[in-house]
């Protein structure tokens with residue numbers, strides 16, 4: 298093979314040599330050999346929170362978006378891209394945000410009737426305020442109403458109603474009830490701080506907020522636990538606005554839902570799917586009971602503040618950060634409050650302008666040639682899977698055919714994002730201004746809500762993705778029978794047009810095969826494939842369970858049953874991707890190699906496979922948490938397990954049958 302000496306190859310080579318620990322024998326411990334120096338290098342050079350190769354790449358993708366958004370502002374009238382950039386800039390303008398302080402939110406609060414801290418004050422119509430909150434500010438204090446796929450026909454959309462998302466964690470989240478009063482106290486002092494920042498007098502605020510808290514916990518007690526709702530088949534209860542009005546009469550349902558789903562026209566026969574009717578009835582009774590005082594008004598304002606205060610100055614951010622840390626501890630992975638301003642602004646901009654940002658980054662990192670190359674690789678992987686299925690002993694012919702037709706694929710991005718004219722149209726009514734981040738957020742909330750409402754009139758959009766196109770996270774969507782690989786993954790070290798194909802097949806190819814196997818994983822689950830040969834299948838699954846239960850990492854054991862489906866997809870994915878690579882070699886005859894690496898291209902395939910698994914697991918608490926919640930095996934074993942099951946690997950690394958990486962017993966399902 299010819300050596301590849303392009304910049305990408307040389308960078309890859311340097312990386313590979315840097316993370317490799319050549320003093321370790323690949324037949325003894327392949328993960329240690331291929332990735333042994335990664336942890337040390339990573340800890341020395343990186344200060345960020347990322348702990349594996351996927352996170353490092355995501356961080357790079359986010360930095361690219363940051364750069365694209367930080368260009369001097371475009372003044373292209375009406376363009377969605379111009380608005381996204383302007384929005385990001387208004388978020389980054391902290392000088393302006395600090396100067397305005399709480400004033401913009403105070404004005405909004407007055408517009409919806411004010412806090413009413415000190416008495417009846419201005420009489421407000423409860424249902425009127427609720428309509429304004431839902432329609433104008435996308436704030437849902439008493440119940441959540443949204444558009445989603447219908448259960449009976451997932452290609453159509455229906456209005457769905459569920460309990461609201463509470464900022465205060467409910468008591469049912471806590472096992473040791475003894476801790477719960479402390480949670481309430483922390484949340485109380487957070488609300489007190491907000492109340493004071495927004496102009497409430499200390500002594501009055503504290504009484505009013507105690508009442509509001511008591512209302513919230515009563516409301517939370519009306520929620521039916523999910524498991525009970527499943528058992529009692531309460532999810533997707535089909536009803537109409539007319540029936541809601543009878544069962545939960547304190548809400549003016551038609552007006553409220555009309556406000557929430559404007560510009561779509563509703564009438565009292567409108568079909569609705571309710572997920573917890575008992576909650577709605579209980580909620581209505583509570584509203585009735587509390588209607589006289591000012592508690593409902595205060596509670597609604599608190600929800601509005603909860604929704605909008607992230608757009609205010611640093612005092613509000615600090616209060617939120619403190620709340621988060623007290624409730625969840627200083628985890629370092631702060632989901633709610635982001636440490637760097639640009640991260641918060643990128644995250645907000647992504648929420649409101651996802652397709653715009655997707656288009657921007659795709660133009661930057663995912664040219665058409667890359668997409669075509671990725672699609673070619675995918676079809677080779679799929680072909681290899683199909684020939685593998687023909688050899689699987691436990692499947693009958695009919696199941697085989699079914700399995701082959703199981704999965705569609707989407708690579709890179711949803712097609713709709715490249716239609717910029719339509720995108721401009723979609724954001725046409727949205728007005729973004731300089732110098733007023735809060736009002737920009739309000740305008741975006743309304744626009745997003747209206748765009749969601751319009752989905753009621755359309756068939757369920759087939760290209761709705763669960764991840765951003767710049768993320769580094771592939772998945773299988775059961776609902777859509779589709780495997781999805783976002784553009785953000787098709788970058789070094791996972792994939793590059795300039796790389797030797799061995800590298801691409803070893804990394805992305807294995808990931809593709811793994812996801813494809815998830816699409817047909819249900820055949821493995823007991824009882825789900827009556828025509829299959831259960832005995833042959835159980836032999837395979839038992840073998841895998843025992844194999845992984847023999848492993849331990851830092852003295853901790855693996856649960857072979859809990860991780861079985863992932864382990865099966867890992868072992869099968871590696872074998873299928875390698876077969877696809879061999880088919881590619883047969884067709885192309887010429888492969889490039891990395892110069893001076895001393896590796897054959899077959900060896901390179903396996904090194905590349907191991908290299909995307911680099912991860913930081915040296916902290917025992919982190920490993921323990923990982924074993925507890927993640928259905929994957931920890932990365933060192935995701936390398937060891939599949940390679941130990943591979944005859945080809947042992948051959949290419951000349952591992953004798955007495956070495957740990959080449960045990961006599963090989964397991965596989967696929």
Ligand SMILES: [Zn+2]
Pocket residue numbers: 811815863866
């Ligand atoms: Zn998986």
